[in-house]
Amino acid sequence: EVQLVESGGTLVQPGGSLRLSCVGSGFSLSNHAMHWVRQAPGKGLEYVSAVSADGGSTYYANSVEGRFTISRDNSKNTLWLQMGSLRPEDMGVYYCARVNSNKYDYWGQGTLVTVSS
């Protein structure tokens, strides 16, 4: 059974840093591009970042470019999102999602990031 489990979300002060993790099981992460998608409280889904299957290419939404870094270790079936210079508007549930033939076929349960002083 394919599963994605995120962790690392917590309360952090504005300007702070946080690293989110996403561990995959039931499949080999190395075969898939992986994305982070977030959802602010009461709002819709928003693309955050993407990494190619081999980790060689990374992409970011304009809103997080220069502040967030996506990475992966396929040997550990793990994806990360290093978040820096956090702002209140970065608050929300962060999902990792598996890309399969141009669609998100599996999502994690999400991890909540709260940015507040």
Place this chain on the structure above:
Amino acid sequence: QSALTQPPSASGSPGQSVTISCTGTSWYHVSWYQQHPGKAPKLMIYDVSNRPSGVSDRFSGSKSGNTASLTISGLQAEDEADYYCTSYGGSNSVAFGGGTKLTVL
């Protein structure tokens, strides 16, 4: 690509059909996701009109020009959820619709 445009709400009575539109879909790879409160999104339709295994055939998708549509027939109480469209043009080209809250009356 800019964000896609969906109506904020839709509703229908049990047994009826409802259609949710998504405007601005420039790329072919249009998907629809269902999200119940507090849950992760679930893939319902991909590549405009294809259903993943396990998704009810009451869900169907179509596209005309730059507008994609999700139709749910034979509405059931469990269909009450938020629905999001996505247009996927590659890892650096992903657009989400703003979401449509479906109410089953």
